[in-house]
Amino acid sequence: MACSQTASGFRCFTALRSRRGLTSVARAAAGPTAAYVHLPFCKRKCFYCDFPVEAVGLNTEKPRTQDRMQAYVDLVCAEVKATRSLTDAPLTTVSFGGGTPSLVPPQLLESILSALQQQFGIAAGAEVSIEADPGTFDLQRLLQYKALGVTRVSMGVQSFQEDLLKACGRSHSLADVYAAIEAVTATGLPSWSLDLISGLPGLSLQGWQHSLQQAVAAGPDHISVYDLQVEEGTPFARWFSGEGSPLPKEPEAVAMFEAASATLTAAGYEHYEISNYAKPGHRSKHNQVYWQCQPYYAFGLGAASYTRGRRFSRPRGMQEYEAWVKRFVQGGAGCPAAELPVESKEEQLLDVIMLSLRLSDGLALQQLQQQYGQETVAALLPTIQGFLQQGLMQVLPCDAEDVQQAGDAIVPGLSGSSGTVEVDADAAYMQLCDRLQRGKDVSVRLTDPAGFLLSNDVISELFAQLDSRTLSKAV
């Protein structure tokens, strides 16, 4: 256990074992115990944003705006009430995302929560999280949320540089950020998260280090670090597509990703997902539902649900969504998009590979072999071996007791600092194959930061190994 990443990866794996005991198919088949609710209102739309949002202006207290929110929440509640519960188990996570959910007055949030409670039940100790932007709440409002059962706030700080906040069209100032941190700390929630965006136009490595340090100093339990993606149709796409763009060049963007990983890991946060860091015990439960291919309800504009094996995104236009809810309520089926085909086993396999490899827990190959057959894993192994040699992947021991019994406590692929990566990689690969043969759990993960940085390339390369023949055998 030479490095701290290894140690933390280990700890968190064992924490998750109970959930991972279920196969992904079984998880998808079980009824959902997670719900996402989309609240699309924002003061203004950020220049990089391509989410379904509705900008209402800086004065959110206007009667017209309040009426819009009321009408929308009524619509969402109607959708919730028309949705059939698929399990007796109550919800264990509820997530309000947006938009800027913290613009929605507490009494409206309450009506949604009570609709969910009534329809599905909400478990005691459930994670109820809400996204909140600085400048849209104060201590009083947070206390109201807390009283309603909110346990977690995710604060969209994005940057600790005033000029960058302006440059990306945020509606809050740096002063709002510090006030918001003070308020959220004073509220005493079980968990809170601070969100940052790297790669903003004009961002320097030095400026980024500053934001990281300020984020650590604010003492959140969880930090999300998103990397700016310039999406089609956004102002950023129009402004920054040509030559001479102020977006950081690749070497700087790489350095920023590395700096986040190093700084936050050193500060005691575990890099448990490509864009997420958590203090022990503070991972986002709701997001892990997504990443572990478990089912979830979703409600509201553009929201994506995964129930009864179907992935379905609601309409992104307000009028279209409204019409859809009306039809859904009238239809009385209680299960959205029942006419869609069930996600195929092939798609599930790709989801498992894609989502697992974004996690520090990695991809459990033995389970993959059980569910999708030896052919599938055999098709991936040569490529995995290559990534091990390149230092983009490493092998994780999957069961602490088993490892100790077998006497192979140190998996060479993990101790990348030894300088003989290739020898280590080959040894790790042999061990991996050996464990697969013996039917023992074994996982591979992307290395941090090199593997994470090339995750799209690595994952799509693995996809490419699964030709239609292999896939059809797997299914």
Added chain:
Amino acid sequence: MFPPERIRNFCIIAHIDHGKSTLADRLMQLTGAVPAGSRPQYLDKLQVERERGITIKAQTASLVYRHADGHDYLLNLIDTPGHVDFSYEVSRSLAACQGALLLVDASQGVQAQTVANFYLAFEQELALLPLLNKTVANFYLAFEQELALLPLLNKVDLPSADPAAVAAQMAATFDVVPSDVLAVSAKTGLGLRELLPAVVERIPPPAGQPSQPLRLLLFDAFHDEYRGVVCLVAVVDGRLRAGDKLAAASSGSEYEALEVGILAPEPHPTGELLTGQVGYVIPGIKDVKAARVGDTWHLARQPVEPLPGFKPIKPMVFAGLYPASADDYEGLAAAIERLGLNDASVTVKKETSDALGAGFRCGFLGPLHLEVFLTRLQQEHSADVISTAPTVPYEVELAGDPQHQQQQQQQGKEKQRLVLESVAEYPRNQKVSAIYEPTVLATIIVPQQYCGAVMKLAVARRGTQLDYSFMGGSSSSSSSSSIDSAGNSSASAAAADEHAGSSSSSSTQDGVDVLSAAAEAADTGDSSSSSSSAGFLASDRVLLRYQLPLAELAGDFYSKLKSATQGYASFDYEEGPLRPADLTLLELLVNGKAVDALGRLVPTGDAVRLGRALTARMRTLLDRQQYEVVIQASAGGRIVARETMKALRKDVTAKCYGGDVSRKRKLLQKQKEGKKRLRQLGGLSVPAEVFPELLKP
């Protein structure tokens, strides 16, 4: 049935877009063979034929026409392939005819294609119309007794038509009497009532012997999914009956005539075909390669003198064809086999490339044939295919070791020569003493004001000028200069020889002088050599003949010629002799390893420039890899260019997608599709899409 004297076999000779198919449609409608308003370009059955407006496979239609003399005549219209690459097939189709309609667009005038097919008609001793009898004495007279030509001006209804000028041009080019030229419009039907009587009266009947043993000319064959190979035949002597046992003169193979009939234009079994008739026979064979175009067939055990002109297929352009996705080899193999069933002129061999994996080395009649084959693979067989750069059969002479050589000379042996079907076969460990490359004899007809531009292009493509002559337009004078017609046996060179000495052009015996003078005129915009600027027909047109390396045609020669002449040039070629060439092997190296699929022979003087261009293009086309990549070009073993691609270090989506998993999966699947189409070039992943770009000359 029709006795030979009531049969006329004719074809239509025309440039690609001068309305040949429309005229054929009209003739079929006029005689009731197909209903009026049936689908246009009736005889062009392939999608690629309709799209590109060219005919690739010969088709025939038998039409019945009642003449003014009260008798019914059987008119067999043989629609011939319309492109230079298929001129062998054209020549075989013409061999089944006794007359030709020479169709020229009244607004565009005579094109090189028409001239070339016209010469072919002469070579076939095709009976052209007697009107040639009255023309001035020149070499055409030698053929006048046997050839019947019916000149037609099409599209005379168009406002841009200039029938008088074009008729004058035809007179100058083909020695026809302007008054014998019929003016028609295939589109409106104008003049067509006069055409059929002219066909009967001016084209002679076939001259075969009904009493002689059966002698068939096989002039085309295609594959029918349900009935196997269908052969198009002309009965030269004797009679063909269903059930006859037949034998091929070229191979001696025997077949049974399972079904015999005419094409009217749909197959219509008649049980027999008489002397002089044209029709089809189904011999019950699967492989169209057994039915060799140009072959003579006779009754089994009754051999006859084979008809002249049969040539085995000789591929002139080769290309490697590979599946775009490595796991689709079987699919491509099946598609090539199915398409090959219908195209006997393609040769196919298995080939393996380090860079592209398993594929096929295919031989084609010419660059367009290759292009058409690829288009048909994609359109008709949905094959996703990568083609390597086309190459021509270079001959490489090996120096050999001196002792061995001496021995050879003592034994009177020639030096060892290798014929390269692929540049990968270029000998690397032996000294090459000489390279010979195939050439073509190209005919280019162009309004005089574009002459300089054409000459410049031809020189840039290592062309040697053979001939430069005025074709006339409104002016009746024709002048010509023959510079070098050595090794050129074609009719046009002979014609030019006839005119040599009466030259009134500015040319000298030294082609370079002519060329530079004209090029200068073009450069300075000097139009004094052009008699008029009122329109191209008013100015003289020039016929240029060049010996050009075949390899230079396989690239963008056509499009360059088109842009240099605003589309006014017309172009045709025939096979030329081999000639020595100063060529160097240009290779692309990725991290020090040569990429076999990208090697090619280039002119030594251009190697450095081309090498630099290739590495630069490679760099801009490729995505970066996970490691540093060095791209180099080597010319004759010496590195002449280098580019470095830094390693890719970041490809991560660190964005909050929420629960929208399928969107993220779709993005990665898209990336995967790109990956699956990557081909390994020395360990470098290259998207299949960029291959055509890399392979451009």
